[in-house]
Amino acid sequence: MNPLKKREITLSLKQEAKKLGFDFCGVAKSEFLKSEESHLENWLKNGFHGEMTYMENHFDLRLDPGKLVENAKSVVSLTYNYFTEKEMQADSFQISKYAFGEDYHHIIKEKLFRLINFLKQDLGHINIRAFVDSAPILERVWAEKAGLGWIGKNTLLINKNRGSFYFLAELVLDVELEYDPPFKTDHCGTCTKCIDACPTEAILPGKVLDGSKCISYFTIELKEEIPTSMKGKLNDWIFGCDICQDVCPWNRFSKPHREMAFQPHPDLLEMTKKDWIELEETTFQKVFKKSAVKRTKFNGLKRNIDFVQNQ
Template sequence: MNKLQTYSNLIKQESKRLGFESCGIAKADFLQEEASNLEQWLKNGYHGKMQYMENYFDKRLDPRLLVDDAKTVISLSFNYFPKEIQDDSTYKIAKYAYGEDYHHVLKAKLKELIFFIKQTIGEINGRAFVDSAPVLERAWAQKAGLGWQGKHSLLIQKNKGSFFFLAELILDVELAYDNPFSTDHCGTCTKCIDACPTEAILQNNTVDGSKCISYFTIELKDEIPPSMHGKFEDWMFGCDICQDVCPWNRFSKPHSEEKFNSHPDLLLMTKNDWQEITETVFKTVFNKSAVKRTKFSGLNRNIQFLKD
């Protein structure tokens, strides 16, 4: 076994120790195929009012513009599927937001991994990314052999499903690279397309972000369009419909990260509790949660929209 393969194996072992389920390694290069897809997606206005998606177009496609002399992109997945979920009779939040904000939890683990790599290989430069920078994480995860992009555009892994976070390290050191995941195991299944109540999932593994329930309940700062009344199926922050109906998620197993466990009150709250929620309760239940991103006023707006 050569030195690069040894380093790659050690990095994968350490990532598993830190709690990551999968780790794949790809050569840092320009994403040729994704360039035209991203350009067309933006031209079609599928980003809605997420103006930030128009920024850093070149950096989204070339990791060498994010890290000088970048040679490697390490992609990692981290399970967040909960042991218990909210009752279907209440207003719901996406499962990824049950516990502490994943940005902070995973960033700390990535810093540990970078420290390990520096101790193992020597002086290297790199950056850690957790859904907070212009990185096309699903494309890199597929190139690193982690899985394939489903019709709902999310990455799917055989025997694991899609309830996981993705994170990346971009490094200026060469490693042994994995083969891309080249097989689409969705076949003729259209369950996610058929189940989406706002018809946001289009053909060719494309999602019209401007129609997605997650967009309306998290990203959109304006009033939710009246035309969407009755279409959210009680989702007040994010949405898991396309994942919940996906046959591959029958393989989802509960995570073992304590920080992703929900506040005990979250699973007990009824529609009436949510309708009467105070800012104090909001701060208690969502103390360190990603739901804080929408603020009390945003969540209240969503609840009122569902109630009306």
């Protein structure tokens, strides 16, 4: 494909992504992530994945998009904003902002499929796959390589203009597009607000997250009982945690999302701690019918509530 055609297709892809509600779209050359190999290996050896044994699977796939899509040439990274200024009641337990509305997987995946159809109209038959937190792919690394931001000390991707309250998504395809320059400047500087604020000390020096200590891990991923050593450390979080993002200075640039599907259920923001403690399964099914909170199931959420209540 000649350079002019590559530029034209890449530009039209980014314009279409903008129309679909994605804030940023960047493209990186698909290649084996040799620089990440030892980092991932050490992270697993240290047991920072806790009981998330699935992280041990597909080691090669995590490093090489070419094993996800045959003859992959490009990795398109996109961001989708979920920041909201709406808050839970002061006298309430807390859930992460990303789970206020409908499950993001379905919302964003549908938009990615529309992007795929858009590309196929121009390119014909291509090998292409869409991913939203649903495959062994190092999404933050690819987003950084695509110029969308830098990986902060809390290991999240931070964008200078929008902070970090957004979902990441990818398209991997066997078409050579025009590549964006990688983001090379770390703007965290000497700031350690995220490290200092984490109540479980899950954020380690060197941009390393001990996932086995993260509040999100305890309240979502861990299927067994939450260790008693965490008593008094989960604050009021019962699903996920936003602490390291809430304290990040770059999130002063976050703008409220405009996705209707991410609007919280009317009952959610009215709930008090008493309401949570007395939560029944019928209410759980009504309020979280399409929410990511359903990942914990009713019994899992009640476990979290009981643990936090009795800290």
